[in-house]
Amino acid sequence: MRIMQPRIGFALVGAALLATGVTSMAVAAQNQAAQPTCYSTCPPNVDLKETFHVLHVGAEEIEDFSVSVRPDVIGATITPTGTVTIKAGSTVLCTITLVNGRGSCSPPANALPAGHYVVVAYYSGDGTYSPAQSRPRQLEVIRLPGGGRD
Numbered sequence: 001m002r003i004m005q006p007r008i009g010f011a012l013v014g015a016a017l018l019a020t021g022v023t024s025m026a027v028a029a030q031n032q033a034a035q036p037t038c039y040s041t042c043p044p045n046v047d048l049k050e051t052f053h054v055l056h057v058g059a060e061e062i063e064d065f066s067v068s069v070r071p072d073v074i075g076a077t078i079t080p081t082g083t084v085t086i087k088a089g090s091t092v093l094c095t096i097t098l099v100n101g102r103g104s105c106s107p108p109a110n111a112l113p114a115g116h117y118v119v120v121a122y123y124s125g126d127g128t129y130s131p132a133q134s135r136p137r138q139l140e141v142i143r144l145p146g147g148g149r150d
Contacts, residue, residue, distance in 0.1 A: 041130040045072040048121040048134035060111040066104040082124040088117040114143040
């Protein structure tokens with residue numbers, strides 16, 4: 001009768017597999033993107049939407065700019081407060097007071113002459129979040145044939 005003896009080879013293979021798994025997990029953890037750390041205030045994510053991309057001169061008031069300002073840090077639970085100013089270059093089109101991190105506004109009629117504009121929403125910041133801005137949006141104001149200002 002033959003008596004089975006433990007084999008050292010099995011123990012070594014098991015230890016090698018365990019070490020490979022631990023090393024793989026350590027490498028994977030190093031390759032994960034680091035979460036931003038804020039020591040004072042953090043910039044939120046400012047999302048600007050517009051109803052129209054082309055408007056007629058004198059009818060800019062039909063445009064509805066809407067914004068959503070929300071934390072850009074995982075785990076942040078405080079809703080941003082404050083105001084958002086919508087600008088085309090240096091021209092202020094309208095200002096929004098945030099309610100639950102959201103709001104909307106429309107510019108007055110004749111706010112812009114005919115032309116192409118880059119529109120950006122500028123968040124004022126508050127005690128928790130620092131000032132931030134949206135990605136730029138394109139807006140064109142056109143003159144109707146035979147009328148309108150330019």
